[in-house]
Amino acid sequence: MANSPSAKKRVRQIERRTLVNTARRSRIRTFLRKVEEAIASGDQDAAKTALQNAQPEIMRGVTKGVLHKNTASRKVSRLASRVKAMA
Template sequence: MANTPQAKKRARQNQRRYAINKARRSRIRTFLRKVEEAIASGDAEAAKAALRAAQPELMRGVTKGVLHKNTAARKMSRLAARVKALSQA
């Protein structure tokens, strides 16, 4: 356990950051799940709308340090390809 005042403060800060980051990750996953569900249902318009809503959420995760830039880009690319394939089929 932390003994010095500085270590105790860092432990408190880490707890707060953990809670905030956990909420952000959960929110991002919710948006991604909505896209997945729209793709699974076969509704191209709903999938496009869900993807448009998910994109800024993913990028916000990058700027806040929750996700790595390339991870978010990879997820967006794969989802966009699946939505595009759905709308063409």
């Protein structure tokens, strides 16, 4: 358990940061789910639109430290190839 004042402060900061990161991660997953649903429905226009909306959100996760850069790039690349294969 944290005893020093600085350690107690770090615990408080981590709690706040965890809430923010959880919300960001959840938002990214929502955008990914929308792309997956559009792909599953077979509607290429909807899938393209969903991917265009999801891509900046995924990359924003990188700048905020929620995702690693390569992880985000891999997700976007795989989704883009799946949308392209629908044609």
